[in-house]
């Protein structure tokens with residue numbers, strides 16, 4: 001199935017790239033407030049990445065025009081930073097992928113813009129717990145299907161829906177490698193997990209129905225029904241014991257600072 005396992009030396013560099021991704025998310029979080037344009041997040045991420053000796057993988061990737069994906073409310077993923085102004089009550093996903101010394105790490109978080117309403121708070125809670133539920137299935141002998149099953153049963157049990165068109169992916173040597181990691185599926189199905197695999201888990205969770213459409217910019221995926229979508233992503237290494245996140249950030253602390 002074309003999965004390229006990572007050795008100890010590979011993992012060390014991906015871990016460094018991953019720490020930079022998380023540091024960048026922290027920097028972005030400190031700048032999120034009502035009134036900023038999403039373009040300002042792009043400038044921040046671009047300059048910080050370069051300053052750290054890394055390259056922002058999204059820039060010119062398959063023609064993507066910016067250095068980071070910024071997706072607000074009904075935008076599911078691949079939002080292009082620009083003139084949209086964040087307002088109080090919005091949620092915004094920021095998806096960061098630095099290339100450091102030739103290695104990729106991929107991570108994203110959804111932030112609140114000012115104090116959230118109850119629906120935004122619940123959706124972001126479910127999205128964060130969905131990533132946690134998926135990660136909890138990662139250990140040798142479990143399968144890719146076990147990850148998707150855990151996420152789907154949890155998220156749907158909370159009355160949310162799971163996007164099908166975009167999936168987690170192998171990462172490290174390139175931006176998107178084998179295997180694909182769907183956030184839905186069946187227990188015990190799919191490829192068995194083996195130590196040295198590195199892939200993302202990045203469930204996109206919708207408050208309404210799962211259906212999406214792509215805007216005329218050919219990138220931005222939005223919910224068909226206009227309800228909000230939230231996402232958290234980490235880059236995960238399969239270890240002998242279970243897993244290690246190479247982009248570690250807190251998934252069980254308080255949702256609001």
Ligand code: MF3
Pocket residue numbers: 057058059061062064068069078095096097106200202233
């Ligand atoms: N970071 C996204 C992912 O998690 C991919 C973005 S592709 C881009 O896989 F071109 F939009 F940057």
Ligand code: CO
Pocket residue numbers: 106168169200202233
């Ligand atoms: Co990804």
Ligand code: CO
Pocket residue numbers: 095096097106107108202233
């Ligand atoms: Co990503």
